Amino acid sequence: MGTHEVVGGVVSPVHDTYGKKDLELSHHRITMLKVALRDHDWVRLSEWECRQESWSRTRQVLQYHQNQVNAALNSANNNCFDVNESDTSWIPEYVKNNDVGPVKVKLLCGADLLESFGTPGLWADTDIAEIVGQHGLVVITRASCNPNEFIYNSDILTSYMANIMLVTEWIRNEISSTKIRRALRRSESVRYLIPDNVIDYIYEHNLFGSKKRYV
Numbered sequence: 001m002g003t004h005e006v007v008g009g010v011v012s013p014v015h016d017t018y019g020k021k022d023l024e025l026s027h028h029r030i031t032m033l034k035v036a037l038r039d040h041d042w043v044r045l046s047e048w049e050c051r052q053e054s055w056s057r058t059r060q061v062l063q064y065h066q067n068q069v070n071a072a073l074n075s076a077n078n079n080c081f082d083v084n085e086s087d088t089s090w091i092p093e094y095v096k097n098n099d100v101g102p103v104k105v106k107l108l109c110g111a112d113l114l115e116s117f118g119t120p121g122l123w124a125d126t127d128i129a130e131i132v133g134q135h136g137l138v139v140i141t142r143a144s145c146n147p148n149e150f151i152y153n154s155d156i157l158t159s160y161m162a163n164i165m166l167v168t169e170w171i172r173n174e175i176s177s178t179k180i181r182r183a184l185r186r187s188e189s190v191r192y193l194i195p196d197n198v199i200d201y202i203y204e205h206n207l208f209g210s211k212k213r214y215v
């Protein structure tokens with residue numbers, strides 16, 4: 001990305017108690033991710049968030065993953081591999097071997113998530129300050145969002161501007177998980193929007209109200 005080297009990506013599905021409408025159980029969401037990421041070693045799955053007793057705020061999720069990466073890098077420096085392997089399967093081997101410099105875990109999101117920082121009561125200001133100040137954001141533009149203006153209107157975000165990387169999606173897509181769930185419920189095709197093997201899994205388990213399959 002010019003100023004940074006990206007060493008990997010990690011997806012952390014949200015806990016079942018998050019309570020978002022239409023959210024399928026985490027064991028299904030985890031399996032769909034495993035199927036989707038089967039041929040993509042570069043992006044990995046972390047199940048830690050789902051395994052907690054309740055929902056974790058994003059600040060905590062980022063902090064946990066940063067701590068695990070730091071522990072893995074320290075272990076490599078000291079030649080002692082005492083980090084629980086099941087907790088670190090999402091960390092790339094070259095990071096575990098410390099073939100990289102210091103690693104910062106950042107939040108990758110669409111501009112709609114950035115704009116949700118402005119929803120009253122949804123995010124604590126202290127969490128926003130820590131997420132942006134300690135970790136940093138990589139924000140992908142999305143239709144009908146104006147992240148530059150949103151950052152300009154926020155004192156906290158403006159003060160951490162250097163930690164926010166805006167990525168303009170020139171080849172725009174309007175794929176939205178709400179629209180995909182809606183299409184499945186209405187027996188409309190979602191082919192080419194999500195991987196074929198994930199579609200197979202969805203119909204096999206009749207997820208998201210899907211019944212009759214249309215290719």
Ligand SMILES: Nc1ncnc2c1ncn2[C@@H]1O[C@H](COP(=O)(O)OP(=O)(O)OP(=O)(O)O)[C@@H](O)[C@H]1O
Pocket residue numbers: 108109110111112113140141142173174175176177178179
């Ligand atoms: N087409 C897209 N382009 C860029 N970012 C996206 C896109 N779809 C989802 N994201 C981002 O992925 C993250 C997870 O999004 P989520 O699963 O809530 O999907 P969504 O399409 O935003 O959902 P919804 O349809 O409920 O608004 C968010 O940060 C969101 O902004």
Ligand SMILES: NC(=O)c1ccc[n+]([C@@H]2O[C@H](COP(=O)(O)O)[C@@H](O)[C@H]2O)c1
Pocket residue numbers: 013014018020056057058059113116122123124127
């Ligand atoms: N206060 C917070 O930490 C906070 C608030 C809202 C959403 N989130 C996270 O954002 C992600 C996306 O959530 P939505 O799909 O509801 O936009 C989830 O991982 C959720 O945990 C975190």
